[in-house]
Amino acid sequence: MITALQSGCITSRILLDGHDYLQRLALNNKVVVEWIPGHAGHSGNELADELARKYTRGDNVPRAYGPEPIVPIAYAVVRENVKKGLDKRHQEIWRNSKIKHKLIPGPLKGTGTVVKKSRLATRILTYVYSGHAPLNKYLYRIGLSDSPSCKCGLDDETVVHHICECPLFIRQRLVYLYEGIANKGMIAIAQQSDLVAFIMASKRFSRSLE
Numbered sequence: 001m002i003t004a005l006q007s008g009c010i011t012s013r014i015l016l017d018g019h020d021y022l023q024r025l026a027l028n029n030k031v032v033v034e035w036i037p038g039h040a041g042h043s044g045n046e047l048a049d050e051l052a053r054k055y056t057r058g059d060n061v062p063r064a065y066g067p068e069p070i071v072p073i074a075y076a077v078v079r080e081n082v083k084k085g086l087d088k089r090h091q092e093i094w095r096n097s098k099i100k101h102k103l104i105p106g107p108l109k110g111t112g113t114v115v116k117k118s119r120l121a122t123r124i125l126t127y128v129y130s131g132h133a134p135l136n137k138y139l140y141r142i143g144l145s146d147s148p149s150c151k152c153g154l155d156d157e158t159v160v161h162h163i164c165e166c167p168l169f170i171r172q173r174l175v176y177l178y179e180g181i182a183n184k185g186m187i188a189i190a191q192q193s194d195l196v197a198f199i200m201a202s203k204r205f206s207r208s209l210e
């Protein structure tokens, strides 16, 4: 430190801080910087050692390992960066996925919460997001319905038609999804609990949920 200060060229933050402290001290004092051997009974040095020991022994003191000087990083910053890294990886996996997700443009926020929901809710949401729901369009394709059309007669009974457009379910849609008729983008942004509530109220999946 002393050698570095003498060189007149400051290359690190810790040196700059040291330099500034000495300058401030020198405003009203005569300051002599002198090297002393450590652990040799010099009172100031012993006090500094004692304070350092006390600090590192404290219960709430974060421990750091690695080459000094240690630059402390707040736990929140580390957590935020880990989260960002995981989100990025999630997006990559999504982009490279071969599965086609027609209804959702990207990974859903908070999808992890699906796992914590009941098995019933998880099944409903899987139907919804995959588009393979027990509705006429899909049932017809696998031979379980005579027609792909919806009862309303306006369109094929798909997940988008059922959740967003079918006039037979305007009431349930208004109650649980807050819109009478919606566009398909609503499925990606709706609360999962609201989607589940709407599906349960519409009773259209019930045969497959028993």
Ligand SMILES: [Zn+2]
Binding pocket: 150, 151, 152, 153, 154, 155, 161, 165, 166, 167, 168
């Ligand atoms: Zn319909």
